[in-house]
Amino acid sequence: MSQSPVDDFSENAISSYKQGWRALSRLLHEDRSFSGGERHCAFLNTAGGKAKFADVSALTGFGFPDDGRGLATVDWDFDGDLDLWITNRTAPRVRFLKNNSSSKQNFVAFRLEGNGTTSNRDAIGARLELTLEGARAATRIRSLRCGEGFLSQSSNWIHFGMGKNTAISRLVIRWPAGGTEEITALQANQFYLVRQGSGKATPVTPPKNRTTLAASRQAPHLPSAVSRTIAPPGLLMPQLQMIGKDGQSKPYLRTGKAPLLINIWSSICDTCITELTDWSSHAGKLKSAGLEVVTFNTDHLDGGASPTDARSALEKSGSPFPNIMISEESLKALDFLQRSLLDRRTPLPVPSSFLAAPSGELIAFYRGPVAIAQVLRDLPLGDPDLSPEARRNASVPFKGIWVSNPVPARPNRVASLMADHDEVPLGASYLNHCASLLESETLDSDGKRNLGDIYYVAGLLNGLAKTQRSVAIKQLTRARDLIPGDVRIRLE
Numbered sequence: 001m002s003q004s005p006v007d008d009f010s011e012n013a014i015s016s017y018k019q020g021w022r023a024l025s026r027l028l029h030e031d032r033s034f035s036g037g038e039r040h041c042a043f044l045n046t047a048g049g050k051a052k053f054a055d056v057s058a059l060t061g062f063g064f065p066d067d068g069r070g071l072a073t074v075d076w077d078f079d080g081d082l083d084l085w086i087t088n089r090t091a092p093r094v095r096f097l098k099n100n101s102s103s104k105q106n107f108v109a110f111r112l113e114g115n116g117t118t119s120n121r122d123a124i125g126a127r128l129e130l131t132l133e134g135a136r137a138a139t140r141i142r143s144l145r146c147g148e149g150f151l152s153q154s155s156n157w158i159h160f161g162m163g164k165n166t167a168i169s170r171l172v173i174r175w176p177a178g179g180t181e182e183i184t185a186l187q188a189n190q191f192y193l194v195r196q197g198s199g200k201a202t203p204v205t206p207p208k209n210r211t212t213l214a215a216s217r218q219a220p221h222l223p224s225a226v227s228r229t230i231a232p233p234g235l236l237m238p239q240l241q242m243i244g245k246d247g248q249s250k251p252y253l254r255t256g257k258a259p260l261l262i263n264i265w266s267s268i269c270d271t272c273i274t275e276l277t278d279w280s281s282h283a284g285k286l287k288s289a290g291l292e293v294v295t296f297n298t299d300h301l302d303g304g305a306s307p308t309d310a311r312s313a314l315e316k317s318g319s320p321f322p323n324i325m326i327s328e329e330s331l332k333a334l335d336f337l338q339r340s341l342l343d344r345r346t347p348l349p350v351p352s353s354f355l356a357a358p359s360g361e362l363i364a365f366y367r368g369p370v371a372i373a374q375v376l377r378d379l380p381l382g383d384p385d386l387s388p389e390a391r392r393n394a395s396v397p398f399k400g401i402w403v404s405n406p407v408p409a410r411p412n413r414v415a416s417l418m419a420d421h422d423e424v425p426l427g428a429s430y431l432n433h434c435a436s437l438l439e440s441e442t443l444d445s446d447g448k449r450n451l452g453d454i455y456y457v458a459g460l461l462n463g464l465a466k467t468q469r470s471v472a473i474k475q476l477t478r479a480r481d482l483i484p485g486d487v488r489i490r491l492e
Contacts (some may be wrong), residue, residue: 006089008402022420029345033089034227040068040086061097064218066090076204076213080189081105082159087151091221096213106162106188108173111204112144115196118177122146122156123196133167161187171201212451225349226368230395231341233360233388234450235409237354238337239433241327243300249327258292258365259382261375262354264326264334266298267305267313271359275369276317282372283320289376295319296326298350332423333430338365340414357382360437408450412457424461428468431458435475452482456489 003020005013040207042060043053054329057063070087076098084097108130112123121125124146132138140160146355147153162168168186175181175196182195183201189441192201224273242250242263254260264397265272279286279293286293295314299305314323328391335348341362353366355378366375366462379385383395393399431454456479463472473491 017280026345026420027257029339029343031344031346034090035483036067037065038068039064039066040071041170057067064095066092066095068471070150070152072149072152072154075159077210078191080104080109092218098213098215105128105164106166108162108168108186108188109191110158110160111156111191111193112173113195113455114175115194118179119196122370123176123186127174128158128160129172129174131172132162132165133169134165137165137169142299157191186314187395224368227342227366228370228374228378229341229367230391231364231366231414232363232376232395232407232409233361233391234411235337235341235357235414236434236437237360237412238330238333238430239361240296240330241298241331242326242330243327249329250322252330253293254292257358258290259358259379260291260356260484261286262292262334262356263293263321264293264298264331264348264350264352264354265295266302266350267309268299268302269350271369273313273317275351276314276319276321279372280318280320285372285376289379291379293321295321295323296330297323298326298331300325301328301331329426329429333418333426335364336418336421336426337414340417341365342367345417355379355382357384408446410450411454415457415461419461428461428465432456448482452479452486455479455482456486 003017005017031199039057040056040062042062044056046052046054065084066088067090068086073082073396074085075082076096079099079102081101083099085096086095088095101221110128112126112128114121114123114126123144126144128144129139130142131137137154142158142160142185142462144156144158145153157276166188168188169184169298171183171194173181173194179192179196181196181199183199186192186201187346191204191206193204194201209308241249242252244250263276265276267273276295283293297310299307299310310323331348334352334354337354338348338352341344342365349367351369351371353375354362355364355366355375356362361382364375364378378394381391388408391404392406410429415427415431418424418430435451435454435458438447438454441447443451455475459472459475459479463470464466476489476491480486481492483489
């Protein structure tokens, strides 16, 4: 990560700084992190003031395979010992750890109330000094803070562990405003409320209506790379290219206007063969639903198999579907499409499938194998009369209340991702295809602006190649016509 410029504000220094942030953003989108797998830990002081500690995380119940973050202490059940709430980056996001230690020791706890004028009502910033009596007398110090650790705030009850001590000499409170109060006549194993200026501690009876949290055993969930993602309206598929018998790349032209299910597979992938076998057994259902299925093989790109292997795999699966050798550029385009859709820059795996509407709009992306029953349930989401709200509601696993309107898809996002990875011609080609599809539609004002944005970015990308300058000028002119007055577009 580049450091913020301090003395050097030259163009090169600023550029280097921005490149550092872009590199960091790319790493985060590739599922990297600043830290990961950081378990919560508990350490036992084994040598008193000599500062020697032993890791007792597993013994105390902290040894969960979590990526830990926050921790807050609270005497949840008011039994005199501190329980813990912990948060994680990974699931489960929250855990409650109840202190069930059998070795009960003495304690005393205080709740402070500021006067609301010279001190805040919660007494944040107060400092408490508790002095014990006896042979092992000592002064224990606590401060009341509004936050501790990482994004955490513990209970406002100030808890003092007393060990085997039973007698309290005094409590000294230094209030946030600077005043000091000394309180005596305190008993061990009690909860007290101290109001600023009262000079006394009032015993508090713990509440009786606390919710009992029952212990449960967590069922382990192994990580899965399989996912189903419903695309927002307006995200268009790229123009796919196939490898012909002559070894040359040429456009894949669809034979009809039916919804299309594209499957990316390889003959060296056992899961791919299993999926194709399952699909083949449901070929009748797919035909009845009016769904066209095409398989795109990648064997010729990864070098791990031959055309003979692909034919053998298709025969083994009983696949009745057309099979095509996909071009390298088309595979890249689909890869960038799914990266943009998921906002995760992880490579496209096999098998993967894309469900597209007759208009060329992406309906759903399936990472990993998908059951035909799921595909058929998702097929109605390609209805052009379906509202964006209905499409969005189908994209989440549970019902809820939305606080914003659905965000439409932006093909420019896909093209920008391609350009960021030095695939400028691929990005320009994708936008050229999107523009040609949208030109045939009747567009409202928002649709015209979206098309104008597509032409604008396409013109910028095509303008980077000398051979495409004339195309770029035409696209920028069309963008100006669609969104007149846009200050970004200047033709001189």
